[in-house]
Amino acid sequence: MAVFLKNDYTVLCMFLLLPTLCYSNNYVSRATYYSTPDGKGTPSGACGYGDYGKDVNSGQVFAASKRLYKNGAGCGACYQVRCKDKGLCSEEGTKVVVTDSGEGPGTDFILSYRAYAKLAKQPNMAKHLFAKGVVEVEYRRVSCKYGGNLMLKINEHSKYPNYLAIVVMNQGGATDILAVEVYEEETQEWISMRRSYGAVFDLPNPPNGELKVRFLTSAGAETKWVQSDKAVIPAEWEAGTTIETDIQLS
Template sequence: MGLTLDSYISILCVIMILFPSVCYSQDDYVPSRATYYGSPECYGTPTGACGYKEYGSTINGGEVTGGSYKLFKNGTGCGACYQVRCKYSPHCSEEGTKVVVTDHGEGDNTDFILSARAYNKLARPGQEKILFSYGVVDVEYKRISCQYPGYNLMFKVHEHSNYPQYLALIAIYQAGVSEITAVELWQEDCQEWRGMRRAYGAVWDMPNPPEGAINLRFQVSGSKWIQLKALIPSEWKVGATYNTAIQLD
């Protein structure tokens, strides 16, 4: 018995409704591989290429990762969050783990070198030792929004700074999916913005920074500028953190 015209139209409508969701489920995650590294307490490392120091070892409960070159992005990818889950094994959990990029590193064709705590979350309960024995696992991942409830975006005076001759800053508790692509300080005597240099990772620096309270602005994902008046006090201190009172989307 043949299909009527109305039946064809009904089937076509169903296909059109379902097709976007099928495409989304296939394209949402990116296939890759992941391994892990050892560290005391199974946390991240305080010597990571992003320059986060101790913040980088404990942020997100120590569930952090060293990202490959394409995720590290010469430091722009520092602080980005990803959902990572392993595949093709009955020992893998369905949800996987949420990690923050705090370092740069690659293993055997891997995009992620996870802290032991993060790698542990890839496994089903009771299956962790088996997954660790693999050393490297196939995974899929996607970029997700970072969430730090109770924290605003802050700029920390990096440990390499030397008051008042040399100022280095690093952004911490950077939520959302935005990336900081440029940082500038206002030079009052010249009436102009001076660009800070990306020293390495997520660290921005400037020799002979402006005197007095410092106005700062930063560029988000290559377009939007956010300006912060007198964010850094005139007598800034190494290791101090200064609250922007904002949070990125």
Template sequence: MGLTLYSCYLFFIVILLASVCYSQDSFVSSRATYYGSPECIGTPTGACGYKEYGSIMNGGEVTGVSYKLFRGGAGCGACYQVRCKYPPHCSEDGTRVVATDHGEGDNTDFILSTRAYNKLARPGQAEILFSYGVVDVEYKRIPCQYPGYNLVFKVHEHSKYPKYLALIAVYQGGVSEITGVELWQEDCKEWRCMRRTYGAVWDMQNPPEGAIDLRFQVSGSKWIELKSLIPSDWKVGATYDTAVQLD
């Protein structure tokens, strides 16, 4: 099931061409709707693969994004400022959300958690916005901020030690995107390409034995190498701190 070195780098080139990795100075017009949950937070079954973390990250102010923003999973973890355009009902700042899922409604780019949708409104005006169901909005990409947290790689729940390893990046700050992940194969003296299996999840059949060196590519350019990041006895659900944070 492995990829050839050629297909690995071809994959990175495709991701690079599809990436839009920058904070925006100007807002883009769009539409937004919302989905409900008993706690007004996100869903633990989102297309990005964050599982339960995806429902509570950013205080539950999360969103599903359209195909053009999801970009095959490359847009997972991106942060946006979204504000509606119906004064006097709309707050000036709107909401700041993290993309954790893929979904589209009535020509919408955002399906906001109830908590995030509520932040679009001025105090006492939320009920009016909820009655609309879909509202005109404007949005821009902004840096993600996780004070006190480094970027970590979590061993995804689908992993099966020692033959199948799936990883997902958590607390990914800034506006940079992870466009490739590779593991060092000591016996072959080469880097092996992990596959973006879905959303923000990267996987590999028959991962290297022993402590694993990992490197990841940032926005299709530089590589960041991490020695022995994944221990030889890695466990499902465990998180491994990279001691770095993206810009």
């Protein structure tokens, strides 16, 4: 099992280091990597993102341990990670996105090939990190800063009008999404969707008409509902469609 140590570098960061290099509230773990033909992520990741999970953040993604995957609530979260070998690794490290689930002995991060290479101080040093296979790292949760509003995708397995599944994408903030509900105008009630897996939520026999959506979000100890001001899922939705909501998560 990995050991997680919390270190407070706040004062040091305020006075000695540039903000982009500060790792306040750090945790310690280990990281390894996996390979794909293009060095990016895999479209078959456990978060259910498909090709988005391969290409997001320029392919700098990772499969998270159970601790960080959080039964899917951790999908889309961003972490700043740097390895602790000062001779080989950069001071800043790299930012990576959770798109999959997996862990090895004592590792919380199975990085894509591109992400693992970015840990190196210089590009020509990456080969030495790959030779190690596993490196000690420290990490912290950060905002993804995608810009724009929260996006939803109607999952390809959806079948209008009897089965609706959505994928929550680019959540971007330092928050986890714990639950999703849609609003039924006829009964004026919110109906819970089931977390099918990862970032995919589904609902058999969804309400008719346009649908508002709301999300139960968690940031640390605080949880709150965040909802769309207007309907975001059209009445005659189609599988594979990507929809921009009017929601931004901090």
